[in-house]
Amino acid sequence: MTNLTQEQKDKLFDYALEARDRAYCPYSKFRVGAALLAEDGTFFKGCNIENASYGGAICAERTAYCKAISEGYYKFIGLAVATDQDDFVSPCGICRQFISEFGPASLPVYLVNKSREYKLITLGELLPLSFALEQGQKFLMK
Ligand SMILES: O=c1ccn([C@H]2C[C@H](O)[C@@H](CO)O2)c(=O)[nH]1
Numbered sequence: 001m002t003n004l005t006q007e008q009k010d011k012l013f014d015y016a017l018e019a020r021d022r023a024y025c026p027y028s029k030f031r032v033g034a035a036l037l038a039e040d041g042t043f044f045k046g047c048n049i050e051n052a053s054y055g056g057a058i059c060a061e062r063t064a065y066c067k068a069i070s071e072g073y074y075k076f077i078g079l080a081v082a083t084d085q086d087d088f089v090s091p092c093g094i095c096r097q098f099i100s101e102f103g104p105a106s107l108p109v110y111l112v113n114k115s116r117e118y119k120l121i122t123l124g125e126l127l128p129l130s131f132a133l134e135q136g137q138k139f140l141m142k
């Protein structure tokens with residue numbers, strides 16, 4: 001795992017907390033923000049967006065990834081997930097699989113609580129033995 005610089009980490013946490021404050025979560029009232037750092041230094045933010053048809057909700061992590069991928073970014077060096085909880089909230093199973101598509105297993109994932117404390121874990125630790133097909137990355141490299 002390549003550790004981020006203090007400056008990169010500070011920005012990642014700021015952006016994740018900022019995105020959390022934009023969460024659209026009238027049903028759960030559980031606010032989540034994510035910030036994603038691409039290899040070239042570009043940041044992407046995302047919040048959870050719920051729906052009256054509950055299954056239509058999208059998590060903060062996938063919002064951030066969808067924004068990045070759809071802008072042509074797919075190589076990432078850091079992810080932060082922030083909530084307003086005391087605990088460190090980690091990505092759900094769907095997000096773990098979704099994120100693993102893009103890797104790497106060494107991706108540092110910072111779980112940030114409401115006091116800006118964090119727990120650091122890697123993507124590989126979040127989803128060991130992940131299912132992936134090689135053509136995914138090849139497709140993006142074209
Ligand atoms: O890592 C997580 C966990 C939960 N949620 C969202 C989904 C739902 O809107 C709300 C409650 O589960 O929090 C996220 O965005 N990311």
Ligand SMILES: [Zn+2]
Pocket residue numbers: 059060061062091092093094095096
């Ligand atoms: Zn999720």
